Amino acid sequence: MQITIDLPDDLALTESDLRREIAIALFQQNHISLGRASKIAGIYIMDFQKLLADRGICVHYDVEDLEQDVQHLRDRGWLRLLSAIPLPFLILPLSIASDC
Numbered sequence: 131m132q133i134t135i136d137l138p139d140d141l142a143l144t145e146s147d148l149r150r151e152i153a154i155a156l157f158q159q160n161h162i163s164l165g166r167a168s169k170i171a172g173i174y175i176m177d178f179q180k181l182l183a184d185r186g187i188c189v190h191y192d193v194e195d196l197e198q199d200v201q202h203l204r205d206r207g208w209l210r211l212l213s214a215i216p217l218p219f220l221i222l223p224l225s226i227a228s229d230c
Contacts, residue, residue: 146172150181158187164195 137143143151150171157167168178182189203209 153178154182154185154187157182160190164189164191 150173153162153167153171156162156170157164162170164178165175168175171178171181173181179189200209
């Protein structure tokens with residue numbers, strides 16, 4: 131989809147800034163996934179997660195999402211060496227905030 135928006139010339143935001151803000155808003159409202167949001171923002175998923183954490187935005191990433199990601203990695207052979215490790219040991223902290 132392509133959208134054209136007329137914005138004031140004195141708006142101190144770059145196209146990159148706007149893409150990031152749109153991605154954050156859509157993610158926060160549960161319209162898109164974390165992966166899709168990071169692609170829209172044009173940054174790596176870990177950088178997008180850090181951006182969300184810096185703003186106090188919780189990452190809604192549940193066990194089902196994790197299991198799908200792990201299965202995706204296993205299907206592609208990227209977790210061959212880790213396949214013997216139980217899933218709970220592969221989980222990294224997703225957010226530092228305790229109220230998420």
